[in-house]
Amino acid sequence: MLSPTKTRAMLLTSGAAIAGLLVAGLSTGVSHAADNESCRPDGLYKTAGVDVPYCSVYDAEGREKMGADHQRRVIGYFTGWRTGKDGTPAYLPHNIPWSKVTHLNYAFAHVDGNNKISVGSDNANNSATGMTWPGVAGAEMDPALPYKGNFNLLNKFKKQYPNVKTLISVGGWAETGGYFGDDGNRVASGGFYSMATNADGSVNTAGINTFADSSVEFIRKYGFNGVDIDYEYPTTMKDAGNPLDWQLSNARRAGLVQGYDVLMKSLREKLDKAGAADGKHYLLTVAAPSSGYLLRGMETFQMQKYLDYVNIMSYDLHGAWNEYVGPNASLFDDGKDAELAAANVYGSSQYGGIGYLNTDWAYHYFRGSMPAGRINIGLPYYTRGFKNVQGGTDGLWGKASATTCPAGAGLTKCGDGAVGIDNLWHDKDTNGVESPAGSNPMWHAKNLEKGIVGDYVTKYGFPANTTLTGTYVRKYDANLVAPWLWNAQKKVFLSTEDEQSVAAKADYVIDRGIGGTMVWEMAGDYGWNAAKGQYEIGDTLTSVMYDKFKAATPYGAKKSNTALPTQAVDIKTEFNEFKLGDSNYPITPKLKITNNTNATLPGGTEFQFDYSTAAPANASDQSGFGTKVIKSDHTGSNVGGLKGDFHRVSLKLPAWQTLAPGASVDLAFNYYLPVSTPSNWTVNISGTTYALAGDLARGTTVVQPGSTTPPTTPPTTPPTTPPTTPPTTPPTTPPGGTCTNPAYVAGNVYTGGTVVSHKGRNWKAQWWTQNEEPGTTGEWGVWKDQGAC
Numbered sequence: 001m002l003s004p005t006k007t008r009a010m011l012l013t014s015g016a017a018i019a020g021l022l023v024a025g026l027s028t029g030v031s032h033a034a035d036n037e038s039c040r041p042d043g044l045y046k047t048a049g050v051d052v053p054y055c056s057v058y059d060a061e062g063r064e065k066m067g068a069d070h071q072r073r074v075i076g077y078f079t080g081w082r083t084g085k086d087g088t089p090a091y092l093p094h095n096i097p098w099s100k101v102t103h104l105n106y107a108f109a110h111v112d113g114n115n116k117i118s119v120g121s122d123n124a125n126n127s128a129t130g131m132t133w134p135g136v137a138g139a140e141m142d143p144a145l146p147y148k149g150n151f152n153l154l155n156k157f158k159k160q161y162p163n164v165k166t167l168i169s170v171g172g173w174a175e176t177g178g179y180f181g182d183d184g185n186r187v188a189s190g191g192f193y194s195m196a197t198n199a200d201g202s203v204n205t206a207g208i209n210t211f212a213d214s215s216v217e218f219i220r221k222y223g224f225n226g227v228d229i230d231y232e233y234p235t236t237m238k239d240a241g242n243p244l245d246w247q248l249s250n251a252r253r254a255g256l257v258q259g260y261d262v263l264m265k266s267l268r269e270k271l272d273k274a275g276a277a278d279g280k281h282y283l284l285t286v287a288a289p290s291s292g293y294l295l296r297g298m299e300t301f302q303m304q305k306y307l308d309y310v311n312i313m314s315y316d317l318h319g320a321w322n323e324y325v326g327p328n329a330s331l332f333d334d335g336k337d338a339e340l341a342a343a344n345v346y347g348s349s350q351y352g353g354i355g356y357l358n359t360d361w362a363y364h365y366f367r368g369s370m371p372a373g374r375i376n377i378g379l380p381y382y383t384r385g386f387k388n389v390q391g392g393t394d395g396l397w398g399k400a401s402a403t404t405c406p407a408g409a410g411l412t413k414c415g416d417g418a419v420g421i422d423n424l425w426h427d428k429d430t431n432g433v434e435s436p437a438g439s440n441p442m443w444h445a446k447n448l449e450k451g452i453v454g455d456y457v458t459k460y461g462f463p464a465n466t467t468l469t470g471t472y473v474r475k476y477d478a479n480l481v482a483p484w485l486w487n488a489q490k491k492v493f494l495s496t497e498d499e500q501s502v503a504a505k506a507d508y509v510i511d512r513g514i515g516g517t518m519v520w521e522m523a524g525d526y527g528w529n530a531a532k533g534q535y536e537i538g539d540t541l542t543s544v545m546y547d548k549f550k551a552a553t554p555y556g557a558k559k560s561n562t563a564l565p566t567q568a569v570d571i572k573t574e575f576n577e578f579k580l581g582d583s584n585y586p587i588t589p590k591l592k593i594t595n596n597t598n599a600t601l602p603g604g605t606e607f608q609f610d611y612s613t614a615a616p617a618n619a620s621d622q623s624g625f626g627t628k629v630i631k632s633d634h635t636g637s638n639v640g641g642l643k644g645d646f647h648r649v650s651l652k653l654p655a656w657q658t659l660a661p662g663a664s665v666d667l668a669f670n671y672y673l674p675v676s677t678p679s680n681w682t683v684n685i686s687g688t689t690y691a692l693a694g695d696l697a698r699g700t701t702v703v704q705p706g707s708t709t710p711p712t713t714p715p716t717t718p719p720t721t722p723p724t725t726p727p728t729t730p731p732t733t734p735p736g737g738t739c740t741n742p743a744y745v746a747g748n749v750y751t752g753g754t755v756v757s758h759k760g761r762n763w764k765a766q767w768w769t770q771n772e773e774p775g776t777t778g779e780w781g782v783w784k785d786q787g788a789c
Contacts, residue, residue: 042371042698043559043679045265045305047272057281057308062557062698063373064308064515066102067163072509072549073376073516074542075103075311077169080119080127080150082523084136087459089537091523093153094138097539098161100546102516104154105169105228105285109218110179113187115195115207116214117170121182122147129222147222155223165225167283168218176232177245186244192231193249193256196263201255203262212266216274219282226283226308227267233289234260235297236580243410244430253297254580261303268306283308287518288366290314290378292356292614292674295365296587299578300677304369305696311518312366314359315380318495320417320437321409323401325392326357328384328495331481331505333358335639338397346637350586350672352616353637358480359505360641361614363514367645368612369676372513373555379505379517381524381541382425383445383485385418385438385494394475394486395493406435418492421468422448424460425524438494443526445496446535448472449485454534476500479640481508502541506548513556517545559697560610560680561645566776568691568700570596571683573609575669586672591621594664599705601659601685610646610680615673617647623667627651646680699777739789744774755786762786 037046039054041062046052059065066073076096084090096104106128112118119128129149133139141148142156154166174180177191195207215227233241234256241249249256264284271282286303288310289295304310318326324339333355335346345351355361359377366375392398405414408430417423417436424444427435440448447454449472458464470489474496476482481504485494509517519525519542527538572594578584595601611619613634621627628651633644651667659665681692685705693702739757750756750765756774757763763774763783774783 040698041308041374042557043305043369043374043696044308045268045696047269050269050272050276052272053275053279053281056275056279057283061554063554065163069546069550070102070163071552072514072555073103073309073518074101074545074549075105075376075516075518076101076522076542077105077107077518077520078150078154079107079521079523083127083131084133085131089456089459089523090133090136091537092133092136092139093150093157095537096157096522097542097546098157098164100539100542101164103225104164104166104522105518106150106154106166106224107169107521108172108175108230109168109170110175111170111189111191111195111211112179113189115210117168117211117218118179120180123182125182151222158223165283166223167226167228167285168215168222168224169228169230169287170215171230171232173232173242176230177242177248188244188248190248191245192234192263193245193252196234196259197252197255199251201252203255203259205262208259208263208266211263212270215267216270216282220274220278225280226285227271228283228285228287228311229264229267230287231260231263232287233294233298235289235294236578236584237294237297238581239410240294240297243408246410257297257299257578260298264303264306285309285311287311287313287378290317290359290362292361292365295674296584297581298674299589300575300675301366301369302575302677304366304676307374309374309376309515310366310370311376312359312362312378313520314362314378315520316384317357319384320386320400320402320415321411323399323413323415325386325389325395325398325400325415325493326495327396327477327480327482327484329359329378329380329482329497330357330477331359331501331508332479332641333361333638334477334479335637336397338392338399350616350618352618352672354614354616354642354673355638356614356673358638360508361638363512364612364642364645365614365674366612366676368610368614369559369679371557371559373515373557375514376516376518377505377509377514379497379502379519379541381442381497381519381521383438383440383442383494383496385422385440385485385492386416387418387422387436387438387490387492388416389491389493392493394473394484394488395491396475396477396484398493400491400493402436407431407433409435418494421457421462421466422490422492422494424457438492440494441524441526441537442497442541443524443535443537445485445494446498446526448494449474449496450535452534454536455532456536474498481505497541499540499544502544503548506545510548510552513553515555516549559695562680564680564695564697564700565682565689565691566700567703568693568695568697569683569685569705570693570702571601572596572694573607573678573681573692575677586670587674588622588668588670590666591669592664592666593659595659595661597705598661599685600661601653601683603653603655603657605653605659606650606684607652608648608650608682609678610648611671611675611678613642613644613647615647615671615675619647619649619669619671621651621667621669624654625651625667627667627669649678741789746771746773757789760788762789 036054039058082091129147131149178188198204236253275282315329386400389395389398389400400416402416405411406429418438419436424440470487472485526535529536575589577590617629617632630650631648634642741757744756744758754765758774769782
């Protein structure tokens with residue numbers, strides 16, 4: 001996310017883009033455990049032994065309930081620093097188009113020096129909890145709440161719009177490795193880097209627990225519906241994230257991903273326990289990188305299972321951190337990206353011609369491990385831009401090289417970012433000088449496009465008689481789905497968004513079953529003020545998405561595009577031993593398979609799984625397991641978008657390799673572009689195909705191989721000796737005695753709460769059902785196993 005000062009400081013390196021008062025509309029009644037399980041989203045981790053009230057947020061298909069006119073999410077980041085106190089245009093909670101959004105993320109809280117979540121000291125200058133806006137219509141405080149500021153106003157409006165959920169967003173570009181003190185100066189405390197990871201690279205368990213506990217306390221106190229983590233970035237790629245943090249983060253690179261994983265697990269479990277106590281499910285989300293460069297150093301993003309959904313920061317794909325002039329947030333690759341071409345991405349057969357600096361690529365990366373509905377794509381309501389652009393077509397794919405980089409940027413070579421009237425929302429470098437970035441709210445870009453000098457420019461330090469040089473002509477590339485402004489006289493290129501591009505991205509979301517969109521930041525949207533003859537803060541782009549989404553079909557709620565077995569076995573698969581940073585190419589982790597069943601897997605046992613088409617179909621192994629891609633939803637380059645979601649892979653235990661209960665085997669895996677955790681696993685054991693329990697799929701029951709019912713208690717250790725003789729016939733009477741409940745009869749109608757007996761066990765119906773045989777509907781299905789009878 002952008003920094004709390006104005007926009008985002010520049011980066012990245014190696015030629016890669018940077019990528020409790022409960023005022024809520026959620027049910028506070030505690031549901032029965034079986035009902036809650038029926039609402040759990042596909043693939044979402046459930047804390048053991050906790051009755052998580054999923055049905056307060058999700059329906060029986062595991063889809064989020066957001067109101068009848070919100071079939072997809074519209075998530076807006078609301079920033080706490082556009083207060084208007086400095087005279088620049090304010091953006092306060094009453095400016096939010098509440099009826100057109102589904103979620104609001106407050107940016108930002110931070111990790112303080114004691115590893116606790118914080119928004120700073122509670123005083124009259126604190127925009128989150130203490131500030132007031134006397135005389136501003138709509139900004140009157142709710143006297144029923146014990147705090148003021150934006151938190152008060154957000155909860156005031158949530159009473160009027162109870163379907164809108166709010167999350168506290170922690171971190172961001174400038175506050176990942178530190179925070180801004182009450183005096184406005186940055187404190188280099190270590191932030192996420194030191195809270196989650198010790199100096200030696202080990203996990204800081206104490207710091208993580210302190211932070212997670214404080215987060216639960218914080219959201220209860222201020223009425224938030226969850227926590228959004230904006231950790232930028234827990235990657236092993238050197239010199240990633242804010243240059244001010246490099247000295248701290250680079251030393252911890254080897255342990256950052258593991259620390260991030262444990263952090264998300266701890267947050268998930270503590271939020272689940274709090275939600276069970278409070279009768280409402282608390283959301284856990286992240287803002288995730290979209291750049292293939294950053295994701296290459298994040299292993300397989302294995303923490304996705306702990307997240308209700310992921311927000312992809314599919315912007316900042318090109319900017320003045322290097323010289324390559326391109327769109328801020330193109331939807332597709334066009335095969336001409338100058339940065340990728342310079343790195344020979346298009347010319348290398350190992351990459352498969354796949355360009356990885358676009359929204360479609362980033363979406364498919366996460367689609368490999370998550371249902372489409374648990375993914376949201378990011379849209380920028382701000383520009384990125386260059387000056388003195390040479391070559392390209394109207395600047396696109398040209399170059400803009402600078403001889404000097406901003407102080408503190410950590411770069412020796414960077415791009416020539418636009419400045420002045422073309423850089424209204426600029427940061428300042430460590431010397432207090434404007435950082436060239438071409439960053440503007442979209443309402444200012446619209447005025448530039450129309451040749452209008454808005455009356456607000458004096459508030460940003462420009463004289464009242466300011467005039468524009470040259471003409472800003474709107475250009476649009478339908479292949480990229482990217483508009484921009486081109487000033488031929490100044491050689492200025494400003495990458496923008498407008499109704500045409502946002503409508504196309506909304507259609508993309510609908511067509512692919514994606515959960516929705518995330519916006520950075522709401523204050524950049526525009527509307528026309530006819531009285532003044534200028535564009536100002538408005539809700540034009542948000543309205544485009546709302547209008548598109550309100551009649552859309554429900555989003556995709558399943559990970560797999562094909563039916564998987566309803567019986568699963570406990571065989572664990574994990575990718576580990578990743579090489580660090582620039583050594584991680586090709587990507588060659590170990591795949592560890594651990595047999596946690598009570599049966600020995602024979603040689604030749606076949607496993608299959610899916611991985612994302614964001615990587616080419618050339619995965620292999622170097623260990624004799626015969627890994628091969630047996631089916632692909634996409635081949636060739638990704639110009640115009642990836643055509644499908646998955647490659648299907650087969651691998652087999654070598655003929656001589658058995659896998660006893662409790663035993664593990666490793667194989668050396670090999671692929672060339674990063675993928676999120678491979679999913680939709682199956683294993684064929686002695687002719688029967690099972691799913692794997694680790695996929696956390698809805699509608700599956702964990703069994704032992706060869707069994708049709710789950711064990712009453714999971715085995716804790718493998719058996720010391722096999723049975724002397726296997727049973728040849730089933731017992732004549734079911735174990736446990738005689739069944740006294742009425743026997744299940746196919747064709748009968750059963751209502752919720754009805755108990756029947758079937759095949760020696762009692763079963764309780766969770767809701768109305770007919771012709772669904774007990775024992776076949778899975779752990780999340782209509783029939784709940786009540787034990788033997």
